[in-house]
Amino acid sequence: MERPGVRGENAMIRVTRKMEFSAAHFYHNPNFSEEENRRVFGKCSNPHGHGHNYVLEVTVAGEPDPATGMVLDLKELKDIMQREIGERMDHRHLNYEVQELTGLIPTCENIAAAIWRLLEPKIGAGKLDRVRLYESPDLFADCTAASSGGKA
Amino acid sequence: MSGALKLSLTRRYRFAASHRLHQPNFSASENERIYGKCSNPYGHGHNYSLEVTVSGAVNPATGMIANLGELDPFVEREVVEAFDHKYLNEEVTEFASEVPTAENICREIYRRLRKFPAARLERVRIEETSKNSFEFDGEIGGREQRAP
Numbered sequence: 001m002e003r004p005g006v007r008g009e010n011a012m013i014r015v016t017r018k019m020e021f022s023a024a025h026f027y028h029n030p031n032f033s034e035e036e037n038r039r040v041f042g043k044c045s046n047p048h049g050h051g052h053n054y055v056l057e058v059t060v061a062g063e064p065d066p067a068t069g070m071v072l073d074l075k076e077l078k079d080i081m082q083r084e085i086g087e088r089m090d091h092r093h094l095n096y097e098v099q100e101l102t103g104l105i106p107t108c109e110n111i112a113a114a115i116w117r118l119l120e121p122k123i124g125a126g127k128l129d130r131v132r133l134y135e136s137p138d139l140f141a142d143c144t145a146a147s148s149g150g151k152a
Numbered sequence: 153m154s155g156a157l158k159l160s161l162t163r164r165y166r167f168a169a170s171h172r173l174h175q176p177n178f179s180a181s182e183n184e185r186i187y188g189k190c191s192n193p194y195g196h197g198h199n200y201s202l203e204v205t206v207s208g209a210v211n212p213a214t215g216m217i218a219n220l221g222e223l224d225p226f227v228e229r230e231v232v233e234a235f236d237h238k239y240l241n242e243e244v245t246e247f248a249s250e251v252p253t254a255e256n257i258c259r260e261i262y263r264r265l266r267k268f269p270a271a272r273l274e275r276v277r278i279e280e281t282s283k284n285s286f287e288f289d290g291e292i293g294g295r296e297q298r299a300p
Contacts, residue, residue: 029213040214042221105215109159113210116157138164139220142205146156 014129015071016059019081021090024051025106028095049093054111055134056085058119062126072125084118108133108141116143160207160274161217165227167236170197171252174241195239201279202231202261206271218271230264254280258288266290 026049027041037045044050058081062071088098094106100114112133120128134140172195173187183191190196204227206218234244240252250256262276275289 027215031213040219040221107210107215109161109210109217110215113157113159140162141217142160142162144158146158 011063012061013064013071014059014061015074015077015126016057017074017077017081018055018057019078019086020053020055021086022051022053023089023092023094024049025094026050027105027107029105049095052135054089056081056115057130057132058128059130059132060123060126061129065125072123076124080119080122084122085115088118108135108139112141112143158207159210159217160205162203162205163220163223163227165202165204165232166199167202167232168197168199169235169238169240170195171240171247172196173251173253175251195241198280200235200257202227203277204265204273205275205277206268207274208271218268222270223268226268227265230267231261254278254284254286258286262288262290
């Protein structure tokens with residue numbers, strides 16, 4: 001029996017676009033003592049900050065438009081990512097220069113969630129499915145909608 | 153407007169180990185037929201890449217699901233120290249009675265890591281080579297659900 005969707009109708013496709021940005025941050029909780037900050041955050045608590053080359057993967061899910069064969073125009077997604085994330089975060093200090101992270105420790109988890117909240121309302125065609133943010137090749141955070149039942 | 157979000161954190165570790173795929177219950181020709189080169193009696197090795205994914209609430213005080221200061225030593229102790237530069241068939245107890253295929257290694261790593269106290273273990277993924285990867289998220293019953 002043919003599975004629904006495989007012939008083209010109702011096929012949910014996930015499209016992923018990647019970008020890089022470089023930013024500085026450090027971890028500091030003002031409610032912790034200096035010693036607690038050092039114990040909890042280790043090297044990441046150095047107040048002079050340090051930086052990463054972040055790699056961002058944005059996945060949008062949807063049915064391809066029969067007229068274009070596309071879930072969404074990847075050029076448009078690229079522009080949204082550049083405008084919303086690149087311009088806000090690239091070559092910035094995440095503790096001081098990114099309003100959406102004010103009052104938050106700029107961990108991979110919190111940055112991924114902030115990126116989700118910035119992008120989600122801007123995606124016109126398809127739905128934002130996953131934000132994956134690599135802080136290094138060996139560490140990344142995934143953000144999905146809790147209700148999607150998707151595996152984060 | 154965004155609804156509730158689900159966050160997970162994935163950390164990659166590495167270990168190098170040797171193994172041999174061989175079932176003592178199978179004849180030599182059966183082992184050869186099923187496992188091919190992998191049943192070479194002297195064993196062979198791989199550089200394994202291990203991705204450990206944890207999920208849960210982000211602690212507002214730390215911004216973290218799990219502190220790597222806790223996750224790293226836990227994974228190092230439970231898996232990396234036990235598997236790295238070892239002959240899995242003979243130096244990891246569980247593989248005395250279980251063929252150390254990547255599937256079984258993946259499941260054994262999941263068993264060891266699900267005891268992690270600070271966050272929920274979401275998934276274990278290993279790459280045995282850059283071409284083969286294996287994942288286990290604790291879901292059981294795949295075999296039973298298949299048609300006979």
